Amino acid sequence: MKINITIKVIIIISLSLFITCSNNKKNIKELKKIPLIYSKNYNIKFLGIQKLHPFDTERPKKIHKYLTGKYGFTKEQFYKPELVTQEELLKVHTQKYLRSLNHSKVIAEIAEMPAIKYLPAFVLKNKLLKPMKYATGGTILGTDVAIEHGFAINLSGGYHHAKANSGEGFCFFADINIAVKKLKEKHNIKSIMIIDLDAHQGNGHESIIKNDTTIHIFDVYNKDIYPDDEDVKQYIDYNFPISKNTKDADYLTIIKEELPKAIKESKPDFIIYNAGTDIFKGDLLGMLSVSEEGIISRDEIVFKNAIENKIPVLMLLSGGYSKKSADITAKSIENILIKHFK
Ligand SMILES: [Zn+2]
Structure with missing residues (x-):
């Protein structure tokens, strides 16, 4: 009993x-999926490498932490990317270039960190290139997510200096151009606009796209800093070089007045938005003077223009070299979710 x-x-x-x-x-x-793409594999941290470059290599983690902490999102609600495949990389890059990434010297040059050339290539590939391959996979996945939800944000990516046969400016893989290929091949998208509002000129995607009339490039950048790539400026459809220390009012006037005209004229079916926060007034490399509120307004104007015109938009985080970059980006993403995530 x-x-x-x-x-x-x-x-x-x-x-x-x-x-x-x-x-x-x-x-x-x-629980509903949120159109944010994130993997813990995005974050780069080894042997103090994050101290050798002003780029905050743990920005994705900080943004993820801010959003999950404040809104209680679970990790299952984020879209999780796979590593970009060799086949996908070869859609844009040459075999010769991808093979060159087996050498520490080449990796160190592209990453602008001479000291790491003494480390074995397998360490650099695993600790530095692998996170960027995940981020590139995130941009590719972002095309599907943006089409499903109307918008998507990859909490990394936006490597706009990478070219078909070379890398530069901390950019190894041309994720924007690989996404363009996927949009055309899988989703039959005919016309795409790349809105590049990072402080630096997007010379990588410009050099790959060249005279492709189905891609429309809108680029606002500081003309007084790297890369000043004269050869590829001819491929920018809406070219807005601005001067050092440009402030909110002048900066936002360009976006408010010129972007609607460009969208109306080129009628894109999809927008890839490269949203670098290195336009911030405290940024070491961007050398512009846009405030935190200005950056949040800028992102909001781009989203408003895309969503009101029913154009799916994929935002990529690109550059950001101030200590406040993660915080500003997190707040801007929060603002976008509050306004547009239903
Ligand atoms: Zn930049």
Whole structure:
């Protein structure tokens, strides 16, 4: 009799545990996906490398932490990318260039960190290139997510200096151009606009796109800093070089007045938005003077123009070299979610 009662109690506890577990799983599954793409593999951290370059290599993690902390999003609600495949990379890059990334010297030059050329290539490939391959996979996945939700934000990517047969400016893989290929091949998108509002000229995607009339490039950049790539400026359809220390009013006037005209004229079916925060007034490399509020307004204007015209938009984070970059980006993404995520 005593044994029977014990068995009954065990069965009841097991059943209730099973039901609780099933319910938890069900609840998680039922939680709505948010159109943000993130992987913990995006973050770069090894041997103090994050101190050798002003770029905040853990920005994705900080933004993810801010949003999950404030809104209680679970990790299952984010879209999780796969590594970009060799086949996908070869859609844009030459085999010769990809092979050159087996050498520490080449990696160190592109990353602008001479000191790391003494490290074995396998370490650099695993700790530095792999996170960027995940981020490139995130940009590729972002095309599907943006088409499904109307917009998507990859919490990394935007490597706009990478060219077909070379890398530069901390950019190894031309994720924007690979996404363009995918939009055309998988989604049959005919016309794409790249809005590049990072402080630096997007010479990588410009050099790959060249005279392709189905891609329209809108680029606002500081003309007084790197890369000043004269050869490829001819491929920018809407070219807005601006001067050092440009402030909110002048900067935002260009976006407010010129972007609607450009969209109306080129009628894109999809927008890739490169949203570098290195236009911030405290940024070491961007050398512009746009405030935090100015950056949030800028992103909002781009989203408003895309969403009101029913054009799917994929935002990529690109550059950002001030200590406040992660915080500003997180707040801007929060603003976009509040206004546009239904
Ligand atoms: Zn930049």
